Amino acid sequence: MAAESGRQFWKRSAKLPGSIQPVYGAQxxxxxxxxxxxxxxxxxxAGGLPMKSxxxxxxxxxxxxxxDAWDIGDDEDEDFSSSSSSSLQTLxxxxxxxxxxxxxxxxxxxxxxxxxxxxxxxxxxxxxxxxKSSSEAQLSRxxxxxxxxxxxxxxQSLPLRPVIPLVARISDxxxxxxxxxxxxxxxxxxxxxxxxxxxxxDLDELRKCSWPGVxxxxxxxxxxxxxxxxxxxxxxxxxxxxxxxxxxxxxxxxYYDSRNEEHHQDTYRQIHIDIPRTNPLIPLxxxxxxxxxxxxxxxxxAIRHPxxxxxxxxxxxxxxxxxxxxxxxxxxxxxxxxVTNLSQDVLRSIEADSFWCMSKLLDGIQDNYTFAxxxxxxxxxxxxxxVSRIDEQVHNHFRKYEVEYLQFAFRWMNNLLMRExxxxxxxxxxxxxxxxxxxxxxxxxxxxxxFLIKWRKEILDEEDFQGLLMLLQNLPTxxxxxxxxxxxxxxxxxxxxxxxxxxxxxxx
Numbered sequence: 001m002a003a004e005s006g007r008q009f010w011k012r013s014a015k016l017p018g019s020i021q022p023v024y025g026a027q028x029x030x031x032x033x034x035x036x037x038x039x040x041x042x043x044x045x046a047g048g049l050p051m052k053s054x055x056x057x058x059x060x061x062x063x064x065x066x067x068d069a070w071d072i073g074d075d076e077d078e079d080f081s082s083s084s085s086s087s088l089q090t091l092x093x094x095x096x097x098x099x100x101x102x103x104x105x106x107x108x109x110x111x112x113x114x115x116x117x118x119x120x121x122x123x124x125x126x127x128x129x130x131x132k133s134s135s136e137a138q139l140s141r142x143x144x145x146x147x148x149x150x151x152x153x154x155x156q157s158l159p160l161r162p163v164i165p166l167v168a169r170i171s172d173x174x175x176x177x178x179x180x181x182x183x184x185x186x187x188x189x190x191x192x193x194x195x196x197x198x199x200x201x202d203l204d205e206l207r208k209c210s211w212p213g214v215x216x217x218x219x220x221x222x223x224x225x226x227x228x229x230x231x232x233x234x235x236x237x238x239x240x241x242x243x244x245x246x247x248x249x250x251x252x253x254x255y256y257d258s259r260n261e262e263h264h265q266d267t268y269r270q271i272h273i274d275i276p277r278t279n280p281l282i283p284l285x286x287x288x289x290x291x292x293x294x295x296x297x298x299x300x301x302a303i304r305h306p307x308x309x310x311x312x313x314x315x316x317x318x319x320x321x322x323x324x325x326x327x328x329x330x331x332x333x334x335x336x337x338x339v340t341n342l343s344q345d346v347l348r349s350i351e352a353d354s355f356w357c358m359s360k361l362l363d364g365i366q367d368n369y370t371f372a373x374x375x376x377x378x379x380x381x382x383x384x385x386x387v388s389r390i391d392e393q394v395h396n397h398f399r400k401y402e403v404e405y406l407q408f409a410f411r412w413m414n415n416l417l418m419r420e421x422x423x424x425x426x427x428x429x430x431x432x433x434x435x436x437x438x439x440x441x442x443x444x445x446x447x448x449x450x451f452l453i454k455w456r457k458e459i460l461d462e463e464d465f466q467g468l469l470m471l472l473q474n475l476p477t478x479x480x481x482x483x484x485x486x487x488x489x490x491x492x493x494x495x496x497x498x499x500x501x502x503x504x505x506x507x508x
Contacts, residue, residue, distance in 0.1 A: 189215045196221055201232045207435040213482060214431045220328040223321070224353065226434040227360040245352035252296060255303045264303070267310050271298045274315045279423065283336050285319065290339055293347070294318055297355045301362070308369040313414040317361060320418075320427050321354040365441050368413065376413040379445055380406050383413075386449045386499060394456050401465045408472040412448050416440065420451070421477050421485075428485045443496060450491040 181189075192215060195206050206225060214222045224230040229244070230237050259268040275294050279285045285294075297318055302310035326334050329346050339347065367375030384405040388395040398405070411419055416433075418426050429447070433439030452459075455475060462468045477484075 185215065189217060192218045192222065196225075197234070199234055201225060201234065203232055211432050211435040212486065213428055216327065219324050219431070223324055223357060223434060227357045229353070229356050229360060241349075241353075244356055245349055248300070248352040248355050249348065251300045251304070255300055256296060258303070259299055267302050268299060270312065271295055271302070271310055271315070274312055278315050279319060282423070284323075284334060284339075287339055289347075290322075293322075293351045297351065297358065300355065301359060305362075305366070308366055311369040311373070314362070314369065316415050316418045318354055318358050319423065320430055321357045322350065323423065324427060325350045325353050361440055364438065373414070375441075376410060379413045379441075380409045382445055383409050383448055383452075386445065386495070387452060389499065390449060390495065391453050391456060394453065394459055397460055398468070401463070401468055403465060403468050407469060409448065412451070413444070416444060417448065417451065420475055422480060425477070425480050425485050428482050429489070432489050443492065446492040446496040446500070447488065449495055450488050453491075454488065
């Protein structure tokens with residue numbers, strides 16, 4: 001019975017150039033509607049699987065109607081052998097000859113139809129290598145079988161899209177895959193080296209050169225200079241580093257043991273909770289030794305700044321400095337680097353330098369972290385006023401759906417956009433922040449405005465409160481690199497130029 005139904009099926013569908021159809025998805029166009037319609041019509045007339053109508057009502061129904069032919073390569077030989085063994089004894093010679101002639105005629109007709117398959121093979125990329133079989137038996141397969149397999153081969157040969165890692169790489173490379181060092185970048189690097197090696201570094205010129213980004217090779221010393229941690233005089237730098245590092249570890253000896261005292265328990269407990277949450281998907285920051293370093297830095301800073309103390313979010317501000325100063329001693333990408341491979345002296349210098357540079361940064365925005373965080377509230381209000389003047393349509397869209405700026409922009413101000421951008425982008429952003437006057441406070445406001453308007457189309461497409469907040473708290477920036485940050489900073493500079501000194505400009 002199974003053999004009989006198998007023969008009937010192939011007889012009915014022989015007029016089609018391959019009765020098995022691949023599973024179509026985003027990489028393939030839909031089936032030819034005429035072939036699909038004829039195929040289903042023939043199946044329903046011949047008493048195939050019962051169907052509610054002449055047309056397949058869904059893809060699943062169509063798949064079920066062809067489910068008996070998914071394994072043509074295996075079933076064809078099986079059906080033929082079983083049918084021949086059951087009926088060979090009852091066939092006379094005339095029937096056998098007539099059947100053989102009919103098979104040969106059908107086979108020759110099918111071999112004359114390979115043009116029906118050519119478009120699928122012609123769509124293959126020119127650089128695709130066609131895998132040839134290693135046996136003569138496989139080479140002599142029917143063209144019908146070749147038609148079935150060619151769409152599948154096409155699907156495998158399509159160029160694969162690059163896989164975007166869950167965690168963006170920290171390495172200072174553009175996301176577009178640009179070469180690591182162009183002629184222009186080599187020229188800029190030489191310019192930086194001349195500035196840094198001079199007896200008295202011209203800090204104004206260094207800021208000007210750093211605004212469009214600092215080369216990775218000279219970023220550590222450039223950041224120390226721009227943050228005010230190192231003096232411009234090159235002869236004083238070594239002694240200054242030695243003195244400041246000793247001073248920091250003097251604080252460790254003096255204050256760190258007090259973390260177990262009752263009046264410091266709340267501060268230390270909160271730091272201890274927040275440290276594992278710092279970039280939790282980057283292996284570097286999950287190493288116990290790195291977490292101990294961060295705990296010491298944050299606790300000492302909190303003890304020395306009682307007006308604000310430790311506030312959640314400050315833990316994120318250590319990471320760019322730590323990565324930059326670590327890269328001074330590590331050639332490969334630091335994301336997966338095991339810090340236990342470094343000497344104790346190197347780790348101590350990285351820790352002390354990270355503490356002092358973070359302290360310099362926070363000195364300029366400390367009102368962000370004092371009681372009730374008035375600095376952040378002022379900046380969020382300023383952002384709302386700025387957006388209402390830059391893009392009234394976006395501003396009114398927020399008002400229509402009752403979205404408050406504080407609900408999404410508080411984190412932008414508290415963490416300096418670190419939760420919205422990959423770490424490599426934050427490092428590039430901070431090159432410019434340290435070059436701008438009041439970069440982490442005043443200029444950051446215009447960067448946030450430019451960042452918000454960057455997503456205006458996506459914002460206007462959302463038409464409910466929940467959708468807007470979900471978008472604004474999960475913006476798709478994982479693929480961003482230097483190019484995107486450069487465009488964002490250029491737009492922020494334009495906004496600053498237009499609005500910073502013109503409070504009534506474009507007011508309606």
